[in-house]
């Protein structure tokens with residue numbers, strides 16, 4: 001694929017398990033691709049007259065690796081980051097990762113890594129500490145705080161999302177596929193995707209965009225959306241949709 005926006009630079013500060021927390025069995029996501037998806041959506045939104053700051057939601061957030069990276073890379077344009085997952089353990093991990101976008105959360109992580117370096121003196125801890133301090137500089141360069149919300153929800157059945165969030169400008173979600181994670185709650189993939197796309201509609205603001213990352217064979221369409229863009233990156237397919245509101 002040809003990247004239109006995201007630089008080909010070193011993203012090692014965002015490596016999973018370095019400063020960002022991880023757990024066995026969790027997935028990460030190519031950081032440059034995450035940034036590219038965000039920026040393509042932002043470009044379409046702003047061309048349509050919807051300007052930053054944007055609110056962002058991932059309804060299959062896992063440990064919120066994707067959202068946390070986007071938060072650091074584009075936080076200056078982001079007012080809210082919302083994360084939900086069917087798995088409570090994942091939501092706890094998402095809370096920890098998204099806490100890194102707050103001064104207190106990042107400071108706590110810096111102290112934890114300092115403690116590990118003092119105890120074990122490992123080169124990897126020193127590198128993690130350098131990364132954490134660079135992320136602190138990134139955070140210090142942002143103006144306001146990001147509104148962060150995490151909650152548990154089976155997005156294939158979820159009703160009442162508006163109790164938690166509203167006015168979302170952008171959904172970016174990496175669907176369960178492959179060997180590590182699969183759909184829970186709805187074994188039929190087609191219905192799971194339909195359910196997700198239908199259930200998020202009430203929390204979307206007008207002109208919003210929904211970016212779905214899937215494997216190449218999964219069909220991402222729904223009569224309540226029109227397709228804006230589709231592209232592939234390695235084994236992944238990225239489909240950007242926009243809700244269609246009928247009178």
Ligand SMILES: C[S@@+](CC[C@H](N)C(=O)[O-])C[C@H]1O[C@@H](n2cnc3c(N)ncnc32)[C@H](O)[C@@H]1O
Pocket residue numbers: 026027028029059060061062063064065066067084085086087090153154155156173174175176177181182183184185186
């Ligand atoms: C590919 S992972 C997402 C990883 C995430 N993008 C990240 O950066 O950490 C897919 C996630 O979908 C979640 N999931 C599976 N079935 C779900 C459902 N019915 N509703 C909500 N989340 C679900 C899994 O628990 C898993 O965490």
